[in-house]
Amino acid sequence: MSGERRGAILVGSAIVAAVVLVGVYLAAGGASYTPEKTQNPCKHRAWTNPEGLQEIAQQFTLSALDGAACQLGVSRETLARALATPEERERFTERYDITEAQLAKAVRAGLLRAVDDAEEAGALSPILAGPLRETLRSIPLDRAIELINNAESLLDQAQGILGPAQELLEGFLP
Amino acid sequence: MSEAPRPRVAALALAVGLVLADSSIVVLALPEIYRELDASVAAVSWVLVSFNLVMALAAVPAAHLARRLGPGRAAAIGLAIFAGASLACALSEHLSTLIAARCVQAVGGAAAVTAVLELLPATVGSERRAATIWATAGATGAALGPAVGGLLTELVSWQSIFLIQVPIAIAAAVPILAVARHEAATGVLSTELRKTGRPHLPANLALALISAAIAGALFLLVLLLIEGWRLSPIGAAIVVSVMPLCALLGSRVNGLVPSARARAAAGAILISGGLGGLALLPKAEVALTLPPQVMIGIGLALVLSALTETALGGRAPQAIHGGWTISARHAGVVIGILAVTPIFTHDIARQRHDAIDAGTAVVLDSKVSPLLKLDLAQKIGDRLDEEKGKVPTIGPAFEPLPDDPGERDEVVDLREELQDQLNRGATHAFSPSFGIAALIGLLSLLPIAFARRVEL
Numbered sequence: 001m002s003g004e005r006r007g008a009i010l011v012g013s014a015i016v017a018a019v020v021l022v023g024v025y026l027a028a029g030g031a032s033y034t035p036e037k038t039q040n041p042c043k044h045r046a047w048t049n050p051e052g053l054q055e056i057a058q059q060f061t062l063s064a065l066d067g068a069a070c071q072l073g074v075s076r077e078t079l080a081r082a083l084a085t086p087e088e089r090e091r092f093t094e095r096y097d098i099t100e101a102q103l104a105k106a107v108r109a110g111l112l113r114a115v116d117d118a119e120e121a122g123a124l125s126p127i128l129a130g131p132l133r134e135t136l137r138s139i140p141l142d143r144a145i146e147l148i149n150n151a152e153s154l155l156d157q158a159q160g161i162l163g164p165a166q167e168l169l170e171g172f173l174p
Numbered sequence: 175m176s177e178a179p180r181p182r183v184a185a186l187a188l189a190v191g192l193v194l195a196d197s198s199i200v201v202l203a204l205p206e207i208y209r210e211l212d213a214s215v216a217a218v219s220w221v222l223v224s225f226n227l228v229m230a231l232a233a234v235p236a237a238h239l240a241r242r243l244g245p246g247r248a249a250a251i252g253l254a255i256f257a258g259a260s261l262a263c264a265l266s267e268h269l270s271t272l273i274a275a276r277c278v279q280a281v282g283g284a285a286a287v288t289a290v291l292e293l294l295p296a297t298v299g300s301e302r303r304a305a306t307i308w309a310t311a312g313a314t315g316a317a318l319g320p321a322v323g324g325l326l327t328e329l330v331s332w333q334s335i336f337l338i339q340v341p342i343a344i345a346a347a348v349p350i351l352a353v354a355r356h357e358a359a360t361g362v363l364s365t366e367l368r369k370t371g372r373p374h375l376p377a378n379l380a381l382a383l384i385s386a387a388i389a390g391a392l393f394l395l396v397l398l399l400i401e402g403w404r405l406s407p408i409g410a411a412i413v414v415s416v417m418p419l420c421a422l423l424g425s426r427v428n429g430l431v432p433s434a435r436a437r438a439a440a441g442a443i444l445i446s447g448g449l450g451g452l453a454l455l456p457k458a459e460v461a462l463t464l465p466p467q468v469m470i471g472i473g474l475a476l477v478l479s480a481l482t483e484t485a486l487g488g489r490a491p492q493a494i495h496g497g498w499t500i501s502a503r504h505a506g507v508v509i510g511i512l513a514v515t516p517i518f519t520h521d522i523a524r525q526r527h528d529a530i531d532a533g534t535a536v537v538l539d540s541k542v543s544p545l546l547k548l549d550l551a552q553k554i555g556d557r558l559d560e561e562k563g564k565v566p567t568i569g570p571a572f573e574p575l576p577d578d579p580g581e582r583d584e585v586v587d588l589r590e591e592l593q594d595q596l597n598r599g600a601t602h603a604f605s606p607s608f609g610i611a612a613l614i615g616l617l618s619l620l621p622i623a624f625a626r627r628v629e630l
Binding site: 003004006007008010011013014015017018019021022025026028029030031033034035036037038039054058061062065075076077078080081 | 427430431432433435436437439440441443444446447448450451453454455456457462465466469473476525528529530531532533534535538539541543595596598599601602
C-alpha cells in the first residue's frame with residue numbers, strides 16, 4: 001500500500017472515530033446532562049389531591065414559598081435555603097439587597113397565596129380560610145418563617161381552634 | 175566519544191522527557207499546594223503557567239546560547255540549574271518562592287532540551303531519527319506528567335514531585351558530562367555554527383494551537399475528576415494514565431504512515447473529537463472519559479511528532495528550530511490554560527448554583543416529613559459552607575439514616591437524586607471549556623492544511 005493511501009486511511013479513520021464518539025455521546029444525552037431547571041415561582045403549581053394533614057402542610061409550604069419567592073424575584077429553592085437558618089437569612093438579604101420589611105411583606109404574601117391555593121384545592125374550608133388570612137396579614141416575620149418551615153403546626157392549630165366552630169356552622173348549612 | 179551511544183541516547187531522551195513532563199506534572203498537585211500554601215486558585219495556577227511561560231520565552235535564546243557555549247556544556251549546565259531549582263521548589267514554603275523557583279527551573283530546562291536536540295543527531299547518526307526521538311520523549315513526558323505527579327502527591331507529598339527530579343536530572347546529566355568535558359578540553363564545538371534559517375511558521379502555529387487544546391484536555395480533565403467528581407489525586411492519576419499509554423500506542427502508527435501531514439491532521443482530528451466527547455459526557459462516570467482519552471492519547475503521539483518533524487525537517491541548526499517548537503508548544507499551553515480558566519471558573523460557579531437549586535427542589539418536592547426536610551436542609555447548608563464554593567459530596571448530610579425502613583428508603587432515594595443533580599452541575603460546568611479546547615484543536619487544521627500548500 002502506498003504511503004499516500006495509508007495517510008488517507010489514517011485521516012479517514014480519525015474522522016470516523018471522532019464523529020462516532022461525538023454522535024454516540026450526543027445520542028446518549030450528552031447535550032442535556034445538566035441540572036434540572038427550577039420552575040418559575042410565579043407560575044401556579046396545582047395541588048395534587050393531598051390527603052392528611054402532613055401532605056396538606058407540605059403543599060401549603062411549597063405554595064407559600066412560591067408566593068414569597070415570586071414577589072422577591074428569586075427562585076423558590078433559593079428562598080427555602082435562605083429561610084432555613086437566621087445566618088442564611090442574613091446572607092440572603094445582603095446578597096439580594098432586601099430589607100427585613102420587604103422580606104416580611106413577601107413571606108406574608110406567600111402565606112396568603114398558600115391559603116388561597118389550599119382553599120382552591122378543597123383542602124381548607126372557606127370558614128377556616130377567612131380568619132387565617134386575617135391572622136397572617138399582621139403576623140411578625142419570625143413567626144411567619146416558622147409557619148413556612150412548619151406549616152403543619154399552623155394548620156393543626158387552625159383546625160383545633162376553628163374546627164368546632166366550623167362543625168357548628170356546617171350544621172346550620174343546608 | 176567514550177560513552178556507548180545507547181545509554182547516552184537514553185539519558186538524552188530522559189532529559190527531554192523530564193523537562194517536558196514538568197509542564198504538566200503539577201496539575202494534580204495544585205489543589206494540595208493551594209491548601210498547604212493558603213493561596214487563591216488564580217494565584218496557584220501560576221505554578222503551572224510560570225513554568226510554561228518562561229519555557230516559551232527562554233527556548234530560542236537558550237538554543238542560541240547552547241550553540242555558542244557548546245551543546246554538551248549547555249545541556250549539563252541546564253540540567254544542573256534544573257536540578258537545583260527543583261530542590262528549591264521542594265523546599266519552598268511560600269507561593270512566591272515556589273513560582274520563582276519554577277521560573278529558574280524553566281530556564282535550565284529550556285537550555286537542556288534545546289541543547290539535547292543538538293547532541294542527538296551526532297549520537298544516533300540521523301537528524302530525522304534524532305527529531306523523532308526528541309519529539310517522542312517530549313510527548314511521552316508531557317503525557318505522563320499528570321499521572322506521575324498525582325501518584326507522588328497522594329503517596330508522599332507535592333514536594334516529592336520536585337525532590338524526585340533532582341536525582342533524575344543528575345542521572346541524565348552524567349553521560350552528557352563526557353561531551354561537555356570534550357568540548358572544554360578541545361575548545362571545539364561539536365557542531366558547526368551555521369546561519370539560522372526561518373522557523374516553519376505553519377508547523378509552529380499548529381503546534382501552539384494543538385498544545386493549547388491538549389493543555390485544556392489535561393488541565394480540565396484532572397480538575398473535573400478531582401474537584402467535580404471528588405476522586406483522590408491517585409484515583410485521578412490512574413484515570414488520566416490512559417492518555418500516555420495510548421500515546422505510546424499512537425507512536426507505533428508513526429512508523430506505518432510516512433506522511434507527516436496526514437499524521438498531523440489525523441492527530442488533530444482525534445484530539446478534537448476526544449475533547450468533543452468530553453464536552454458531551456452523558457453521565458458523571460469515569461468509564462465514559464476513557465474513549466475520549468484513548469483518542470486524545472493516540473492523537474497526541476501522532477500530531478506532536480509529525481509537527482515537530484515538519485518544523486525541524488531540513489532546517490538547520492536543529493537546536494534553534496527545536497527551540498522554536500518548544501516555544502510554540504509552551505506558549506500554546508499558557509494560552510490554553512489562560513483561555514479556559516476564566517470560562518470554567520465562571521461556569522462552575524453558575525452550575526454549582528443551578529445544581530444546588532435543582533437539589534433543593536428535589537428535597538422540597540420529596541415525600542419525607544417536613545421536620546426531616548428542615549433538618550436535611552440545615553445539614554446540606556452546612557456541607558455547602560464546609561466545601562467553600564466547591565461541588566460538595568452530599569452523602570454525610572444524610573447521616574444517620576432514619577430508623578423507619580420506609581422513611582430510610584425515601585431518604586436514600588433523595589440522597590441519590592440530590593447527588594445526581596450536583597454531578598450534573600459539576601460535569602456540565604466543564605462542557606463549554608472542553609468544547610472551546612476542541613475548537614482550538616480543530617483550528618490547528620488550518621495551519622496544517624496551509625503547511626501542505628507551502629510544502630507542495
